[in-house]
Amino acid sequence: MRIFKFWRTxxxxxxxxxxxxxxxxxxxxxSHGHSHHQNGKKVSxxxxxxxxxxxxxxxxxxxxxxxxxxxxxxxxIDEGLQVFxxxxxxxxxxxxxxxxxxxxxxxxxxxxxxxxDGTLTMDHGHPTNxxxxxxxxxxxxxxxxxxxxxxxxxxxxxxxxxNKGNLAPSGAAKFLEPIIIFVRDEIAxxxxxxxHYKRYMSFLLTTxxxxxxxxxxxxxxxxxxxxxxxxxxxxLAIITYCITTFSGNKNYWGHIFWMPGVPTPMKIILxxxxxxxxIIKPFALMIRLYANMTAGHVxxxxxxxxxxxxxxxxxxxxxxxxxxxxxxxxLLVAALQAYIFTMLAALYFGSAVEEAHH
Amino acid sequence: MQIPxxxxxxxxxxxxxxxxxxxxxxxMEGIARNxxxxxxxxxxxxxxxxLIEGIGFAALFAV
Amino acid sequence: MExxxxxxxxxxxxxxALVFVVLIFLLSKFAWKPILKAVNDRETxxxxxxxxxxxxxxxxxxLQSKNEDLLKEAREERDSILKEANAVKAKIVAEAKExxxxxxxxxxxxxxxxIDNEKMAAVSELKNQVAVLSIEIAEKIIRxxxxxxxxxxxxxxxxxxxxxxx
Numbered sequence: 001m002r003i004f005k006f007w008r009t010x011x012x013x014x015x016x017x018x019x020x021x022x023x024x025x026x027x028x029x030x031s032h033g034h035s036h037h038q039n040g041k042k043v044s045x046x047x048x049x050x051x052x053x054x055x056x057x058x059x060x061x062x063x064x065x066x067x068x069x070x071x072x073x074x075x076x077i078d079e080g081l082q083v084f085x086x087x088x089x090x091x092x093x094x095x096x097x098x099x100x101x102x103x104x105x106x107x108x109x110x111x112x113x114x115x116x117d118g119t120l121t122m123d124h125g126h127p128t129n130x131x132x133x134x135x136x137x138x139x140x141x142x143x144x145x146x147x148x149x150x151x152x153x154x155x156x157x158x159x160x161x162x163n164k165g166n167l168a169p170s171g172a173a174k175f176l177e178p179i180i181i182f183v184r185d186e187i188a189x190x191x192x193x194x195x196h197y198k199r200y201m202s203f204l205l206t207t208x209x210x211x212x213x214x215x216x217x218x219x220x221x222x223x224x225x226x227x228x229x230x231x232x233x234x235x236l237a238i239i240t241y242c243i244t245t246f247s248g249n250k251n252y253w254g255h256i257f258w259m260p261g262v263p264t265p266m267k268i269i270l271x272x273x274x275x276x277x278x279i280i281k282p283f284a285l286m287i288r289l290y291a292n293m294t295a296g297h298v299x300x301x302x303x304x305x306x307x308x309x310x311x312x313x314x315x316x317x318x319x320x321x322x323x324x325x326x327x328x329x330x331l332l333v334a335a336l337q338a339y340i341f342t343m344l345a346a347l348y349f350g351s352a353v354e355e356a357h358h
Numbered sequence: 359m360q361i362p363x364x365x366x367x368x369x370x371x372x373x374x375x376x377x378x379x380x381x382x383x384x385x386m387e388g389i390a391r392n393x394x395x396x397x398x399x400x401x402x403x404x405x406x407x408x409l410i411e412g413i414g415f416a417a418l419f420a421v
Numbered sequence: 422m423e424x425x426x427x428x429x430x431x432x433x434x435x436x437x438a439l440v441f442v443v444l445i446f447l448l449s450k451f452a453w454k455p456i457l458k459a460v461n462d463r464e465t466x467x468x469x470x471x472x473x474x475x476x477x478x479x480x481x482x483x484l485q486s487k488n489e490d491l492l493k494e495a496r497e498e499r500d501s502i503l504k505e506a507n508a509v510k511a512k513i514v515a516e517a518k519e520x521x522x523x524x525x526x527x528x529x530x531x532x533x534x535x536i537d538n539e540k541m542a543a544v545s546e547l548k549n550q551v552a553v554l555s556i557e558i559a560e561k562i563i564r565x566x567x568x569x570x571x572x573x574x575x576x577x578x579x580x581x582x583x584x585x586x587x
């Protein structure tokens with residue numbers, strides 16, 4: 001497994017310049033491989049920034065590099081369901097799509113309703129056009145669904161491997177079982193307690209593997225950035241908040257609204273703070289995962305962009321090495337963030353079900 | 359002259375860096391003194407570091 | 422902060438929520454529950470096996486101590502038997518020695534007696550021989566002494582003298 005990760009990192013480092021160059025293809029003839037940046041034009045900082053921004057954003061198609069990829073369905077709710085392929089926006093997403101006599105245009109990743117001429121009326125840099133409810137299968141949604149299918153396949157096959165009557169784990173279970181036991185023994189039981197932990201195991205395990213695998217997928221040159229997307233982390237955080245709130249017992253709410261063991265005026269001051277705390281906790285969860293993954297992607301892609309910005313042999317060598325080092329660090333962060341998210345979620349559940357012991 | 363917000367964010371990040379450094383060093387000391395408690399110390403350290411990290415990120419995004 | 426929340430997409434959020442909840446449900450049903458159950462079962466079976474091993478070990482210890490007791494007893498018995506045997510041996514040897522001594526003594530006594538008897542016999546025979554020889558010598562001397570008539574007459578005179586004197 002370790003060797004596998006190492007090769008993936010190498011592959012990632014080797015392939016990313018290709019992706020980058022493809023992203024900045026506006027004034028470059030298409031050429032492939034390592035030698036590209038040595039004879040190609042220099043890339044300006046603005047171009048690099050734009051490409052990184054573009055990578056961090058969700059998109060309506062799955063394009064690994066220019067021309068390699070496919071369009072995904074756009075689903076809008078605008079006087080009924082409007083389903084059409086994102087290819088209608090053109091290969092660069094800058095054309096006006098016409099569907100059933102309605103016109104749509106993409107601006108900064110958002111779909112706006114326009115007239116037949118496709119103009120957006122701008123106000124302080126923001127379009128004032130109507131934004132129809134957008135339930136498109138974007139790249140991130142697509143990856144989430146794919147990853148969920150993979151997780152179900154992987155873990156149900158692990159579960160089946162136990163049915164054969166062999167007590168020792170075999171195959172993928174050999175690698176995954178210690179991690180499952182780690183989640184149970186190091187995350188769930190110490191934070192929630194022996195008595196209640198079983199109820200939360202499904203959520204904790206699913207969250208852990210979902211975040212971890214998506215973090216790792218973000219390290220591949222596929223260019224997906226699911227866990228570095230605020231909507232995704234917000235959803236995870238809100239689910240955590242809901243579970244915490246609904247499993248809160250008398251003791252938990254008592255500690256929030258009427259903190260025992262402090263003078264009455266203090267209780268009145270503490271109540272709103274504690275109440276705010278219940279919201280801040282999942283909010284921090286959301287921001288932490290989002291920021292860590294985004295930061296990791298920005299750092300790696302900036303380093304790789306610097307190769308193209310400086311466009312010298314020395315820069316190529318040194319930044320590739322630096323990228324390798326940072327990539328290894330990011331592999332650690334990928335696991336660490338999954339661990340932290342799961343553990344803090346477990347901690348919050350634990351405080352919600354904790355019995356009074358005064 | 360107005361101080362740019364990014365300077366404030368930088369200051370907060372410096373503070374957060376110091377904070378996490380302090381947590382790390384204290385955890386090291388704790389583990390060195392009491393190696394059996396390494397697991398518990400590590401968990402507590404990560405939680406505390408994660409909380410400070412949250413402040414750092416909040417500062418960065420507030421800019 | 423505002424720029425941050427501009428990135429929020431209701432669509433992505435809704436899809437993530439839907440997919441994630443379904444994922445939790447499906448994984449919980451088809452993966453986590455069977456896996457955790459299998460792991461739990463294995464853990465209990467391992468701990469049972471360990472307990473059984475511990476029990477067997479204790480039993481073994483008990484058996485061993487019993488064995489040791491038996492061995493000790495056997496050793497003691499052997500020792501006592503050996504001791505007894507030694508005593509018997511000593512007694513027999515002593516008895517045999519005594520008997521041998523007595524026998525030897527009686528043999529010696531008998532030998533002494535027979536030696537004495539032989540000696541007496543030898544002495545008496547010697548005496549007889551000496552007596553016979555003395556008589557023979559005396560006869561010879563007397564024959565010589567009384568070989569003439571005058572000598573016989575003198576002896577007779579002598580003898581008569583002695584008688585008359587008396």
